[in-house]
Amino acid sequence: MHDLLLRGGNVHDGTGAPPVTADVAIAADRVVAVGRDLGPARRIVDVDGLVVAPGFVDAHTHSDLVPLAGGEQATKLRQGVTTEIVGNCGVSFAPLDEAAAGHLAGIYGDLTCGVPVGPRTFAGYLDEVEAARPTTNVMALVGHAALRTTANGMDEELAPGALDQMCALLAEALDAGAAGLSSGLVYPPGSHAAPDEMAALAAVAQRYGRIYATHLRDEGDRLPRALDEAIAVAEATGVRLQVSHCKVTGRRNHGGAPDLLARLHAAHEAGIDLAGDAYPYTSGATVLVALLPPAATAGGTDRLVELLADPCARERLRAAADAGQGLWTAADPAGVRLMQHADPGVCGRTLAEVGGDPWTTLCGLVAADPGATVLLEAMALPDVLAILADPLIGIGSDSTPSAGPGHPRNRGCFPELLATVVRTHGALDLPTAIRKATSVTADRFGLTGRGRLEPGTVADVCVFDPERVAHPDPLGEPTGILHVLVAGVPAVEDGQVTGARAGRVLRAQGRPTDHSPRSRRPDAPARFVAGPE
Helix, strand or coil: CECEEEEEEEECCCCCCCCEEEEEEEECCEEEEEECCCCCECCEEECCCCEEEECEEECCECCCCHHHCCCCCCCCHHHCEEEEEECCCCCCCCCECHHHHHHHHHHHHHHCCCCCCCCECHHHHHHHHHHHCCCCEEEECEEHHHHHHHHHCCCCCCCCCHHHHHHHHHHHHHHHCCCEEEEECCCCCHHHCCHHHHHHHHHHHHHCCCEEEEECCCCCCCHHHHHHHHHHHHHHHCCEEEECCCCCCCHHHCCCHHHHHHHHHHHHHCCCCEEEEECCCCEEEEEHHHHCCHHHHCCCHHHHHHHHCCHHHHHHHHHHHHCCCCCHHHCCHHHEEEEECCCCCCCCCEHHHHCCCHHHHHHHHHHHCCCCEEEEECCCHHHHHHHHHCCCEEECCCECCCCCCCCCHHHHHHHHHHHHHHHHCCCCCHHHHHHHHCHHHHHHCCCCCCCCCCCCCECCEEEECCCCCECCCCCCCCECEEEEEECCEEEEECCEECCCCCCCECCCCCCCCCCCCCCCCCCCCCCCCCCCC
16 A cells, blocks of 8 residues: 555656656655556546646755744745755854854855854754754755965965865765855955865765865956866866856856857866756845955955945955956946845845946945845856757756845746746756756765655655746746645645655765775876956
8 A cells, every 4th residue: 555646747867757647656765666556546636738847956055054044934935946955055053163153154144044154063953954854955064265265364375284174074074064165266265265165075975985066256257267276176086076056257248158168078077077967047045245356355344344344455456356356347337236235225136226336336235234245247148058958957046045126036937837838948858957956966976766666766746837837026026836745745835835854864974985086187287267356
């Protein structure tokens, strides 16, 4: 007697194979059979005409503290997401000491969901999430910002012994089950890190067989150099490389997707183990301070506010920004829209709409709220579609737990993929889109038993209407996601959230090996092509 039978759906197994009309039988937390005439079940759900797929696996989120925040926590479930990779862009909230917690809360407070940021080990963080019973499965990367701030504060230069401490903290996190290392090289304090620093840490992740996910140092004018830097780190260490939210930003760089993809494929064909993720939008979102040169954030937020109050210092920073440091040159003031700011009067307005000299306005807004967030309209649709269609690219929402309107990807990334990329533009067929949203990421992060719908896999399942799935209101909920199971437990039924909290903390397994780093040219020293300027 099965516990649940999903009867008569169009079953996509997550591999990209054509769908089959079949029943899916579930017992406890596992899929036990896919086919017809599977026998009796305690509950039968008719899914005729609907797609039955593995639950979506979000390769890139910032939901680290969502499980600790209370409330419904159903934003991802409503999209069909059953597993999230957190700790991206170098920002995790463990391991931290007291001082580091204060620094990260000051800059990245928009990611905290109101949860206090305090000292904790990475093992302690995972235990907290597990005890809170998350609504989705959670696998966590350890962020470079947490490691560096704990070992070195917000200083630009590394103090003696700081890198050794960072490596030790990373090893402790990997022992606890971290999925790997992440970096955000455009954000403080990652923007202060030299490539050799990242290589030393990536080598630790490689010894554990874990991944290195990086927000590149530049995604606009200097994208080729930034990508070459990440590839050089992977080549030198043998670490598996994940290029986060692949994109080409800035109007003058539009049309650059073929070059980006060609560089990825050239490295892949040369033996570098790499892949990437992307989201289906022409706009991104970030912290407002990322538009400033990295030097502005050295010393922490108090020093930053002092610096921005000095007209001479602002002009020095302007010169550095105009030279390409920070995101300023990729940002059109008419396309930089305030999402969250201490002054509610500016929320929803662009820098151009706030008025005045855009640079002076930017500096004033950052000084008033160093943790402010913005939406950046920066990419071209043909580039976005080309990147999403590439076989090396999976799907990651880059979603944040916004208390305000936020980016539409927070609530609608996966329905938008199915509605716009598949139905409207035809850039992907449905089996391929589902594969990118499921097995591609599950395989990349070593999620055994997830990302596929076949006997023996964990019963993380999404059932949706392929004609109705969409995110029509950017501030509202998606449509067409009808049933979501997490480990066999109904989390969404007939489009309604049940309140079930059946998610699990997924801890990476394995101890470090004695294997030397794999390198295409083992006799040649690493030659890093980019770094802080």
